[in-house]
Amino acid sequence: MPAEIAQVADFSQIRYAQCWEDADILLSALDIQPAHICLSVASAGDNTLAMLSRSPKKVIAVDLNPAQIACLELRVAAYRQLSHPELLELIGSVPAAPAARINLYRRCRSHLSAASRQFWDERPNAIATGTGSAGKFERYLTLFRRYILPLTHSRDKIAQILKSLTPEERQTFYTQHWNNWQWQLLFRLFFSRFVLGRFGRDPSFFQYVQAGVAEHLLERTRYALTDLNPAENPYLQWIATGQHLTALPCALRPENFQPIRANLDRLEWHCTPLEDFLETSPIPTIDRYNLSNVFEYMSPHNYHRVLEQLIRAGRPGSRLAYWNLLAERRRPESMANRLRPLTELSSHLYRQDKAFFYSAFILEEII
Template identity: 50%
Template sequence: MSQHSEIQQRAKFDQVRYANCWEDADILVEALQPAGRFCVSIGSAGDNSFSLLAEGAAQVIAVELNPTQVACIELRKAAYSELTYDEFLILLGERDGERLPLFERCSSHLTQDSLAFWSSRMEEIETGFYRHGKFENYFKLFRNRIIPLIHSRKRVAALLQEKSLPERKAFYDKVWNSWRWRLLFNLFFSRTVMGRLGRDPSFFDYVEGSVADRILGRTKHALTELSPHDNPYLRWILNGCYGESLPHALREENFETIKANIDKFTIESRPLESLLTNGQEKFDAFNLSDIFEYMSEQNFRALLEQICSASNPGARLAYWNMLAPRSRPEDMADKLQSLPELSEQLHLQDKAFFYSRFIVEEVL
């Protein structure tokens, strides 16, 4: 069994792709029920791995093959360990304040590689490091260059005001959903533009059909069926900060739990496939982000087999489909049980609205 991930062979990992996690941790923790479980979590920027810790996981391993993403996770871990809640939000960039002294206090917790990485990017530290991933820069371009061509800041603020479901639908139909919105949205979220500015083009190798059409449909759901007022991801895209609606790992009620249990959190800088070939440990829960999006059906199946072999009975898997459909093959039904009702129920609540499906499965 390969210890390498397919995406390693095709994508570049020389920059921070995600300075925040762009999957909804609220539905993730509902799916995985992490309390008392030994959890494996795709690292990304770290937030959702820390959310598992906040919900009582016995242990969390954040596994991440991109060294720049490891640096993001390490700095967050150091901040949870060293800072107060307000200082933590200041260092991230969510609140105003002096960040360099806070970074200095965290620096002793960093590995040599991560310290060298951040020391060469002090301007990003000074302005708040959660602003400076490739995906965040993509949304910044959307916020600063595209949205002003469609809607005024006053109208954006009106979108984010608290409304009833009928009021949200009326606002979307009568105010927001203009021809200019649809045209520029379809251009900006096309495969070409998103591949060049937001994600690596190789991430679309297994995607068929129109990227923008699917995301536009999910965006309508987020702006009508769900409340924009309570959506941290939408707020960040439109305002450049979370404001009064923070994602799970950044909420004050979860901060002290994460801090008190930070010794249960470890980071593995390698592919998931490598971690699973260890064979010495069995796991109870897997946050798999959207990693299956970037691999062939053959490699997807091989990794599912690895996960099942490395799991205790009853272990939960949770993962997202954005554009490439992936879920348990029927001939693996004796090893892995689909939970379609729970999956659909949680997907309807998903505030990170660009995903087409949320999948929850359980090892038999």
Template identity: 30%
Template sequence: MSTKSLIDSAVFNSTTSGLKGVADKLFAHWFSRLVYAQIWEDPQSDLDALQLKPGANILTISSGGCNALAYLSAEPAAVHAVDLNAAHLAMLDMKKKAIKHLPDYQAVLAFLGDANHTDNLKRYKRHIRQQLSDDASNFWESRSLSGKPRYHYFTSQAYQHGLLGNFIGFAHFFVRLMGGDMSKMMQARNLEDQARLFEQYIAPVFETRLFRLIASQPLALYSLGIPPSQFQELKQDAKQGLHVLFKERMRHLACDFPLDENCFAQQAFARRYDCQKQAALPMYLQRQHFSSLRNNVDRLHPHHTTLTDFLLGQPRASMDAYLFLDAQDWMDKQQLTELWREVTRTAAPGAKVVFRTGGTASPLEAKLPAEILSVWHTDSAHNSALSATDRSAIYGGMHLYTKI
């Protein structure tokens, strides 16, 4: 199926009607391109939650590919990366082939970490171009709006591209227009500095009349990958208004973790990774994991399909871990039930599922049949503790379910 067909099948459901139907169609069209050049869920939190043993079979949503690659450090038997969007799988393939075929760690860091070197054209043409899958090659060799082939992204701050990268760029412009400055956060030397700079240069923008108006518009959040159904969940959580909810989540990102240990904050406030500090890099680009990722990279398998359709083809009790990002926020009761019937069938004893939600509450208890819920265990206090460790800080909840 095409990206458009797959996204339509995910977005359009029993709730698609009236004004929401129009919004769903707009979102589906908007989402059918490169959204995430890098992923915005913390793989270290995922791995801490899963406690994987070597030889595990893992199913994840690909998105920008960073997490699927990071899971290779756990010595799995296989990581199956599923995505509705072929552009995300092309990004995953680029990262996978760079790790496998570039000469050494420094070349990988220059290409995927800094992603802003003219020398990266040579790296791409000599080592990566001929290794890409046909679909990935078609994506990267096609021309972007700049008129250059898309592989030129890696000579011009690759992670500033895609809808999310563009959104972050607009956010910097908007905050400056409102009298603030997101980049000032990078002057901080400790957590105390971070809190002070946030209050001085960012927090006041959330209280402006214009931001309050923008925050109430679902269309404004499409570039974050937030569909209309998830927007409704956010509104239910925003007791004091969406502007307050967004401010507190930005505060969590800006203030609760050291900036030089948070790759998500690096992208949000500096719009790049700090390649001089290993702890500031995404897990998959840290030197300590390079050997295991390179050795295991052929255990990573991309799939352009839905989660449910992928699981329909898997044997009973064959999977050990599932990572669904925030995809379940998109689903109605029927879609969620169909997915979890296959999760329950394919889950090995003790298998674990990790996912995020835009709001704080898990959708499972309200939407799944009792016979499915009865074979899964979760702990809300433990989930809250896990959510607090997620350095991306953009979600209301992180949830862990374990097969009984």
């Protein structure tokens, strides 16, 4: 079964140079154990590597986009070759001179496959500015930071909202200083389905979306700025400042660097659609799945077919974790005797989701 999305969207460039999905809730949901074999959508590599920090028997990463595999490979090489502070410089979590980043890349490049080496060799600018900014989605966020945010709020106000405030102080600050008409108007325009589809994602990614896109994102951003703590939110910090200030995503935290590096030999990756991988590869039985929000790019019919494949490849007790951004995907009633939703846990984790734009976090267990 060829991937539906590959037929309508261009996958020759990096779409996501970072994984915009919260690995902390993913790891809490999956409860990965040393005997587990995990299958993970690669994206830019962050969450696949975060899974390695739990020392499972194996992590298999798949992605249909060779540019995303190049992102994963570069991260793997960086964990092998660089120190933790150097890794943060290469990605752009912290400032570094462009030449310094190029030098870091030179130390990594011999660990890349020929295809990924050629990919990165042809993109010195992406390396010089920090590889975490190199995707279409990150470029869209950069536009927001450079051209929209300054029209709505001063630098001081942006610094203030990212500070560690109490929940009450955050609510007051948001209501009295942040939620002005410029913010509401420009946010709605910039994150409209039309602008986001053209410049941030791909129009085809919205094929199965009905809800008001900007309205949903505005409400979720309010949640992240008030109910959650921006000082602990690396995703929000990157959107607002282009760096990680006081918080890092799971895979980039210092305490996870050595565990990930020590387990790199347990990781394998394949540049192939998930559907094809499940159909054609002699896969071992999978215990844990990180499925990003790939189902949202499929018709409900194809989603159900892939669920069937995942159930076949999993063992009883296997867990499937995935997100809904704007289209609803959860196992149909007709599969109730094969997949059990772990609703209480997933709802609890969704309330903590620091990558705040999603509309649901789904966790299901194979019966």
